[in-house]
Amino acid sequence: MASETQGDLRATPWLDRIRQRVDAAAVGPKARQIGRVEEVGDGIALVSGLAEARLDELLDFGGGRFGFAQVLEEDHVGCVLLDTGEGIEAGDRVSGTGDVLRVPVGEGLLGRIVDPLGRPLDGKGEIAGARLEPIEPPAPEIVARDAVTRPVQTGTLVLDALFALGRGQRELIIGDRATGKTTVALDAIISQKQSDIVSVYVAIGQKSSNVRRAIEAIAAHGAPERTIVVVAGPSDAPGLQWIAPFAAMTMAEYFRDRGGHALIVIDDLTKHAATHREIALLTRQSPGREAYPGDVFYVHARLLERAAMLSKERGGGSLTALPIAETDAGNLSAYIPTNLISITDGQIVLDAKLFNQGQKPAVDVGTSVSRVGGKTQAKALREAASTMRLDYAQFLELEMFTRFGGLSDARVRGRLARGSRIRAILGQRPSRPYRLAEEVALVSAVQSGLADDVPIEAISAFAEAVRERMGAEAQEVVRQVEGEGTLDEAGETALRNWLGRLVREFSANAPEGAGQGR
Numbered sequence: 154m155a156s157e158t159q160g161d162l163r164a165t166p167w168l169d170r171i172r173q174r175v176d177a178a179a180v181g182p183k184a185r186q187i188g189r190v191e192e193v194g195d196g197i198a199l200v201s202g203l204a205e206a207r208l209d210e211l212l213d214f215g216g217g218r219f220g221f222a223q224v225l226e227e228d229h230v231g232c233v234l235l236d237t238g239e240g241i242e243a244g245d246r247v248s249g250t251g252d253v254l255r256v257p258v259g260e261g262l263l264g265r266i267v268d269p270l271g272r273p274l275d276g277k278g279e280i281a282g283a284r285l286e287p288i289e290p291p292a293p294e295i296v297a298r299d300a301v302t303r304p305v306q307t308g309t310l311v312l313d314a315l316f317a318l319g320r321g322q323r324e325l326i327i328g329d330r331a332t333g334k335t336t337v338a339l340d341a342i343i344s345q346k347q348s349d350i351v352s353v354y355v356a357i358g359q360k361s362s363n364v365r366r367a368i369e370a371i372a373a374h375g376a377p378e379r380t381i382v383v384v385a386g387p388s389d390a391p392g393l394q395w396i397a398p399f400a401a402m403t404m405a406e407y408f409r410d411r412g413g414h415a416l417i418v419i420d421d422l423t424k425h426a427a428t429h430r431e432i433a434l435l436t437r438q439s440p441g442r443e444a445y446p447g448d449v450f451y452v453h454a455r456l457l458e459r460a461a462m463l464s465k466e467r468g469g470g471s472l473t474a475l476p477i478a479e480t481d482a483g484n485l486s487a488y489i490p491t492n493l494i495s496i497t498d499g500q501i502v503l504d505a506k507l508f509n510q511g512q513k514p515a516v517d518v519g520t521s522v523s524r525v526g527g528k529t530q531a532k533a534l535r536e537a538a539s540t541m542r543l544d545y546a547q548f549l550e551l552e553m554f555t556r557f558g559g560l561s562d563a564r565v566r567g568r569l570a571r572g573s574r575i576r577a578i579l580g581q582r583p584s585r586p587y588r589l590a591e592e593v594a595l596v597s598a599v600q601s602g603l604a605d606d607v608p609i610e611a612i613s614a615f616a617e618a619v620r621e622r623m624g625a626e627a628q629e630v631v632r633q634v635e636g637e638g639t640l641d642e643a644g645e646t647a648l649r650n651w652l653g654r655l656v657r658e659f660s661a662n663a664p665e666g667a668g669q670g671r
């Protein structure tokens with residue numbers, strides 16, 4: 154009897170605790186679908202028994218391994234794994250989570266290098282204060298958008314002067330291998346060092362040496378503390394590479410939706426399309442043109458549609474996208490390039506021939522276009538560059554005709570001299586973006602004819618002098634251009650006088666007869 158009482162005494166607190174836990178627990182049936190792995194390999198698993206699974210649903214393979222439903226068939230679900238799938242075998246249990254894939258977002262990601270799931274790759278510890286958001290929220294609807302009218306300074310003179318990028322715009326950077334595509338996009342990120350725009354660089358299937366070069370360029374010349382780098386390497390699971398641009402978009406949208414401004418560089422969508430094709434073939438979807446599944450256009454359209462300039466009612470934030478695409482032998486009419494060209498608001502075409510001739514950035518001004526137009530350009534630059542594109546195009550044609558000799562008319566020589574100076578001024582080294590005022594000065598110098606007196610071989614030194622000395626020697630011009638985007642009469646005169654003095658320095662040192670228009 155005594156021992157029974159003792160037992161009761163010991164059991165009472167324990168029973169109370171259990172009673173409390175039972176009372177606190179939500180009571181009700183909780184169904185969890187359990188499926189079974191039928192086949193697994195190459196980052197893909199075919200799973201049976203998940204009749205209720207939804208598209209893009211996150212599936213739990215146990216042991217911290219996940220995948221998401223990409224293809225729903227009558228008898229199986231095609232699932233894309235988010236890791237290599239090592240340790241997963243046919244017959245393993247899989248359960249649906251009822252949720253879609255989510256990634257961390259927030260200010261804590263700024264200055265960090267992460268994988269597409271937001272896991273740190275930079276060894277700087279956990280991401281602070283992050284919350285989870287789905288990787289594919291719907292794109293802003295039409296009424297939530299505003300016109301694209303405010304510029305994004307890319308710092309690359311040929312882009313800012315001739316094509317102009319606007320906040321909320323999607324501009325494709327396209328060209329053959331190693332033609333400077335990444336460099337142009339990175340310069341746009343570096344150029345945001347002093348702006349209110351945060352940047353996201355997402356590398357999909359890029360060689361680690363290239364990714365390291367990009368990270369180093371941003372760290373050395375840009376504002377790494379306001380940049381997020383998302384990396385999915387070539388040896389990562391195809392699923393991880395596939396979600397990379399979507400996850401990075403979600404991270405960038407966080408700023409757009411809070412009235413902020415973001416720029417995303419997607420490097421590159423050709424590799425993403427190849428991953429999409431690989432996944433589609435492995436999950437037995439029927440191949441279409443060039444063996445891509447029929448939905449590859451839709452995948453990229455719904456991704457890029459998320460770049461937008463939001464209306465004032467929605468906070469007035471913006472997300473600008475610079476997707477990159479690779480061509481083969483300059484073929485812009487291949488399947489993925491044509492898709493992307495028709496989705497985006499313009500394209501910057503980089504030409505291998507120009508690159509090999511030493512014209513860098515190798516932008517082909519004939520085939521490049523911005524469908525948003527000059528509306529987004531700062532007034533001062535728009536006015537200075539108004540006829541530059543036409544002058545340059547005419548020069549290129551004239552140059553071709555005069556290559557065989559003959560035409561020596563003074564007007565023709567004048568045009569050739571002007572055109573060759575435009576070409577020289579458009580040349581630019583990597584990681585050296587210009588400020589807006591410097592661009593206005595350079596374009597004005599060439600278009601007003603002042604630079605005709607600078608020998609062609611001294612043009613790059615002249616441009617360098619503008620970069621180095623303008624801030625100190627033409628402060629009022631810089632203040633007006635960068636503050637108001639335009640120059641009043643006094644400002645224009647001050648700019649002309651300053652450029653005139655600079656030109657004299659360069660033409661004074663010129664060899665006899667230089668600058669007379671070759």
Ligand SMILES: Nc1ncnc2c1ncn2[C@@H]1O[C@H](COP(=O)(O)OP(=O)(O)OP(=O)(O)O)[C@@H](O)[C@H]1O
Pocket residue numbers: 328329330331332333334335336337479513514581582583
């Ligand atoms: N304006 C430039 N001036 C001098 N060198 C440049 C310029 N732009 C690019 N380069 C050089 O050309 C090489 C290729 O550039 P980049 O990696 O940007 O090209 P890409 O088209 O992105 O290449 P990939 O096809 O490998 O992605 C690099 O070594 C880069 O430093």
